[in-house]
Amino acid sequence: MSSNAAAMRRVAVLGAGVMGAQIAAHLANADVPVVLFDLPAKDGDPNRIVTEAIANLVKLNPAPFAVKERAESIQPANYDQHLKELRSCDLLIEAIAERADWKADLYRRIAPYLNERAILATNTSGLPLSLLAESVPETVRERFCGIHFFNPPRYMALVELIPCQTTDPAILDLLETFLVSVLGKGVVRAKDTPNFVANRIGVFSMVAAMHHTQALGLSLDLVDALTGPAIGRPRSATYRTADLVGLDTMDHVIRGSALALRQDPWRHYFTVPDWLNALLEKGALGQKTRAGIYADKGKQVLDPATGDYRDVGAQADEVVRALLKIKSPTEKFAALRASEHPQAQFLWAIHRDVFHYAAVLLAEIADTARDVDFAIRWGFGWSMGPFEIWQAAGWRQMVAWIEEDIAAGKAMTATPLPAWVKQVDGVHRPEGSYSAAEDAYKPRSTLPVYRRQLYPEQVLGEAPPRYGEAAFENAGVRLWSSGDGIGVLSFKSKLHMIGDEVLEGVLEALRIAEQRFDGLVLWQTEAPFSVGADLAQALPALQAGDIVAFENAVAKFQRTTAALRHAALPVVAATQGLALGGGCEFLMHCDRVVAALESHIGLVEVGVGLIPAGGGCKEFALRAMREAKGGDLLPFLRPYFEAMAMAKVSRSAEEAKQLGYLRTADVIVFNPRELLYVAKTQARALAEAGYRPPQPRKIRVAGRAGIAACQMMLVNMRDGGFISPHDYRLGLSIAHALCGGDVDANALVDEDWLLGLERRRFVELAQTPLTQARIEHMLKTGKPLRN
Missing domain, CATH: 3.90.226.10 (2-enoyl-CoA Hydratase; Chain A, domain 1)
Known part of the structure; x- marks a missing residue:
């Protein structure tokens, strides 16, 4: 199969919900002819569900369309009248609700209309590809894979590309080329494991922050003051991010993780706290309902102890701010770990536990540490990925400190660090990034599309760019x-x-x-x-x-x-x-x-x-x-x-x-x-x-x-x-x-x-x-x- 991204001459998006409609919008931005499908309306215009979804896109902020006129480029369709349109589509992106049975029904319905080269991809955020592939006709299985966009698709760089056992590797190369050059994305190839790469690590980082917030008795706005730009994360930090994502979405992700991660040693931490359940019961779902963890346009914040709101205003202690300004990462982490200040203990703990989690999971979820770091940078907006931060702070010293905390019962689990962490000095080198599954340092992808990136984005430890x-x-x-x-x-x-x-x-x-x-x-x-x-x-x-x-x-x-x-x-x-x-x-x-x-x-x-x-x-x-x-x-x-x-x-x-x-x-x-x-x-x-x-x-x-x-x-x-x-x-x-x-x-x-x-x-x-x-x-x- 050709690796030319222009081979995607027409794309169908199946499902006009929040993600499906915005994926269609970004395809339209890129001048890719796109057909957006959904169920037929029960009365009136059969395409009403789709046309209303497109109209809503124009009102959204941040804007899914580069210019509003791009909305006219999306062709509305419904499953009863327009399945024949699929015959001219080279890529179908399924983006319906996270129900395996619903997806299976849809795959069976569209199968007769797929042409012999069409790729069928699911935008699932965590359902096993192996399970979904069972509902795909055998003739299509080699052209079936996962293609997980992050919300909002126009602005979030990350797309995870997930094969199942039957996926033809050439399909992945073609999709990666298309996603990187035509849609401008950063692609990470994930393994078919629960939550894939970014959400597996990123959601755990939020769960760990919630755990340590409660354990140390910190206020929610204080945690946001600590976990934003001061440590290289977005301004929305932890709890404001939850409001942006939607507390109902957070609830779904946390509960879904608890069900899916049955072998995960940290599984019991994936629980929804009582205060979050109380907000959900009141319908306070975050920014979309104008109240959630924060209210009154962000001027008030929830007090989990009372269930009431109070004025925002908590700030990091001056002593902790001084520690965060230490330029040397090694000295900074040493100072945070040694400090008895609760805020410093919190910052040390959330980093330690994410390092621990990422190390244990690396071989299972990703090909290399580079994939993990890029996934978190592109999908969660961190300035450095977890392995980069660890390496910058001094790899072997951090290993020793993490092991000491595990032995002392301070870490979230007693699961030991994997053996490989003691056998390396770091995961990123000029020659490549470490693969725990293969015990080797692997170079970057050699796909031709990356020749267009004369100075690609780097991870810490790679050779610095030479500008001629x-x-x-x-x-x-x-x-x-x-x-x-x-x-x-x-x-x-x-x-x-x-x-x-x-x-x-x-x-x-x-x-x-x-x-x-x-x-x-x-x-x-x-x-x-x-x-x-x-x-x-x-x-x-x-x-x-x-x-x-x-x-x-x-x-x-x-x-x-x-x-x-x-x-x-x-x-x-x-x-x-x-x-x-x-x-x-x-x-x-x-x-x-x-x-x-x-x-x-x-x-x-x-x-x-x-x-x-x-x-x-x-x-x-x-x-x-x-x-x-x-x-x-x-x-x-x-x-x-x-x-x-x-x-x-x-x-x-x-x-x-x-x-x-x-x-x-x-x-x-x-x-x-x-x-x-x-x-x-x-x-x-x-x-x-x-x-x-x-x-x-x-x-x-x-x-x-x-x-x-x-x-x-x-x-x-x-x-x-x-x-x-x-x-x-x-x-x-x-x-x-x-x-x-x-x-x-x-x-x-x-x-x-x-x-x-x-x-x-x-x-x-x-x-x-x-x-x-x-x-x-x-x-x-x-x-x-x-x-």
């Missing part, structure tokens, strides 16, 4: 190459802010690249692309009244973006995460942008009381002229004006195209690890096509008529109380720069004219007290001030 030979480097940037004729320019500043060192570096790097390379890619080794200009660097000159120096800095920014636009070689930007303000303007001046789906792009200068002045207004004026094709400019200028005046930021790369920050020819990729590969390919293609830089040209502008039209919008917003007088002034300044200033409608001006308007308005605004207050507030708080 430097051709130029200063305090702000590094220009380097891997010997393929394409230069790569990466910023070195915090959050890749654009200050003087970056501007100097970009200008010099462009000069060198024009001499040495066929193309240039702007790519950061980690997100974000850039949060914009370094305001802290520019503020002192402004406060000192040195307006000449301040304006010169703005002019230098403009020279840099112009140099990107008119470079003698193709320049391609690769972006993920934030590209704001000046970062967005850098993108707008490149010949092409390759953007990860989860890119948040926008010209947000009004948030700090300024307007785009790195060529953003000029670029939008140029784009409007091209789109108008000689006709009325205003309909094309209006959305660009609104985007800048309202500081709109895209919630996806596709929405960035709708807002105009990206162009139709710009490329969207779903796996951010493929950004550099695709960007280099685009640069190479432009170079091979005989690239010539665009020449400066006259720009037809809307002039005074355009400014007046924008001003009418601003007056209505100001008089309606939607914007402040200063926002009105900012919007009017944007209108002047976008429409070409005090000239006739349809006048022709050059780029320098528009850049001059941007620069002068920018400098004028920067001298106002209200703008300076906005800048200072942003620098202090990281949040915009609306004054």
